Amino acid sequence: GNSVTQMEGPVTLSxxxxxxxNCTYTATGYPSLFWYVQYPGxxxxxxxxxxxxxxxxxxxxxxxTYRKETTSFHLEKGSVQVSDSAVYFCALSGNTNAGKSxxxxxxxxxxxx
Amino acid sequence: xxxxxQTPSHQVTQMGQEVILRCVPISNHLYFYWYRQILGQKVExxxxxxxxxxxxxxxxxxDQFSVERPDGSNFTLKIRSTKLEDSAMYFCASNGPYxxxxxxxxxxxxxxxxxxxx
Numbered sequence: 001g002n003s004v005t006q007m008e009g010p011v012t013l014s015x016x017x018x019x020x021x022n023c024t025y026t027a028t029g030y031p032s033l034f035w036y037v038q039y040p041g042x043x044x045x046x047x048x049x050x051x052x053x054x055x056x057x058x059x060x061x062x063x064x065t066y067r068k069e070t071t072s073f074h075l076e077k078g079s080v081q082v083s084d085s086a087v088y089f090c091a092l093s094g095n096t097n098a099g100k101s102x103x104x105x106x107x108x109x110x111x112x113x
Numbered sequence: 114x115x116x117x118x119q120t121p122s123h124q125v126t127q128m129g130q131e132v133i134l135r136c137v138p139i140s141n142h143l144y145f146y147w148y149r150q151i152l153g154q155k156v157e158x159x160x161x162x163x164x165x166x167x168x169x170x171x172x173x174x175x176d177q178f179s180v181e182r183p184d185g186s187n188f189t190l191k192i193r194s195t196k197l198e199d200s201a202m203y204f205c206a207s208n209g210p211y212x213x214x215x216x217x218x219x220x221x222x223x224x225x226x227x228x229x230x231x
Contacts, residue, residue, distance in 0.1 A: 042224060044156065044222045089155075093218030100146065103148075104155070105155045
């Protein structure tokens with residue numbers, strides 16, 4: 001079955017530091033890949049996505065590239081802010097109707113001023 | 114912007130009681146889901162629903178759980194006899210058919226309903 005493995009947290013960085021959160025996946029076929037973010041006390045919201053190999057998703061300064069050869073979708077940001085403190089979830093979805101999404105365990109990021 | 118809404122935001126119940134969590138998915142979406150997140154842990158799939166029937170369910174979704182779309186807008190999750198271990202945040206999500214603008218597999222989540230079982 002499908003699975004997602006995320007870098008364990010928590011991660012604590014100083015403001016303006018570089019962020020990488022690793023994500024690798026196992027799936028049959030050609031899944032779509034996602035990063036969701038959960039701010040304290042809120043639900044999950046999509047941060048970025050990539051639907052095919054070599055696609056780069058980007059949003060709010062975050063980027064991730066769909067690497068089929070390494071089955072990876074690592075999240076990066078060049079300069080984090082305190083407001084980026086949240087839990088980040090890597091997820092995949094099979095490209096079929098009503099396909100459920102499989103989530104990684106989540107990585108808690110804390111950015112200190 | 115259309116959004117998924119959930120009620121209640123927080124419910125406290127006694128063990129053994131029935132609970133119904135309600136969701137209003139985005140109006141033109143066709144696929145509906147329930148996920149749960151036990152405090153600080155991963156997001157777990159419970160069930161998917163399409164065309165008025167369950168498409169897929171996980172091992173967590175046993176006979177104590179049921180889902181229903183009683184009208185054209187609401188999507189409910191019922192837990193018949195709650196257990197302590199049912200305490201979690203329950204998220205409703207929806208999306209459109211694959212290939213549509215809202216159908217790349219992206220899930221549109223509600224804000225969640227926190228269930229506390231005492």
